[in-house]
Amino acid sequence: MSSEKLAEGITTDIYQQLTTARNYLRTLDDFYARAAASHNTTIEHYQILLAVHCLGETDVLLRVLAEHMVRDRTATGQLCKRMQQSGLLELNYESNSHRPQLLVSLSERGKEVLHAITEDGLKNRDNYLQALTSDKRQYLAEAVRFSWLDGLENNSAPRTSAGF
Numbered sequence: 001m002s003s004e005k006l007a008e009g010i011t012t013d014i015y016q017q018l019t020t021a022r023n024y025l026r027t028l029d030d031f032y033a034r035a036a037a038s039h040n041t042t043i044e045h046y047q048i049l050l051a052v053h054c055l056g057e058t059d060v061l062l063r064v065l066a067e068h069m070v071r072d073r074t075a076t077g078q079l080c081k082r083m084q085q086s087g088l089l090e091l092n093y094e095s096n097s098h099r100p101q102l103l104v105s106l107s108e109r110g111k112e113v114l115h116a117i118t119e120d121g122l123k124n125r126d127n128y129l130q131a132l133t134s135d136k137r138q139y140l141a142e143a144v145r146f147s148w149l150d151g152l153e154n155n156s157a158p159r160t161s162a163g164f
Contacts, residue, residue, distance in 0.1 A: 014146075021147035024140055028125060035120035039113050045083055048076075049114040052089070052106050059092075062102040080104055088113060 033043040051068050052060050066076040080102075083089040088110040093100040106114065129137055 017143040017146045020140060020143035024144060027128065028121070031124040031128070032117060032121040035117045035124065038120065039116055041086075041088070041113060041117070044079065045088060046114070046117050048079060048083060049088060049106065049110055050118075052104055052110075053114055057111075058105040059103045060105070061094075062104055065104055077102060083110075 029043065032046055036043050036046045047069065048065070051065060055064065055068060062077055062080065063073060065080075066073040069076060080089055080091060084091045087107055090105040090107045090110075092103045092105070094103055129140075132140070
């Protein structure tokens with residue numbers, strides 16, 4: 001096999017794996033979006049709840065949350081205020097500061113909603129994966145692994161799917 005055909009095969013495989021991984025992630029987003037809707041929230045609310053949970057659940061600076069979400073601070077603050085009105089978040093200002101900053105925490109209801117959406121999303125993900133044939137699951141796992149980890153594990157020449 002010529003080096004041109006080999007390179008073309010590797011390139012095609014890379015694009016196929018990236019496309020497969022992106023489609024799987026969109027499918028996962030859809031599972032969580034539908035789960036959020038069933039709990040009268042949006043995927044955006046779920047993402048904020050998840051981020052606050054992962055950043056420490058209590059007293060997360062709005063600035064840090066906005067940076068983590070790669071969002072504008074003002075827009076994030078407005079979203080958090082709407083979420084506070086619906087009982088998902090608690091907002092407080094930092095005390096003893098000459099320039100107080102807004103602190104974001106999960107409310108009890110927010111914790112319950114986060115848990116319920118996560119459980120529903122995971123259940124739907126598991127049902128989806130179980131419905132796939134084993135070779136499709138294997139290819140999907142390789143595609144996701146490649147799209148996230150391949151550059152970290154091997155900075156040399158690109159690998160084909162046989163290299164996994």
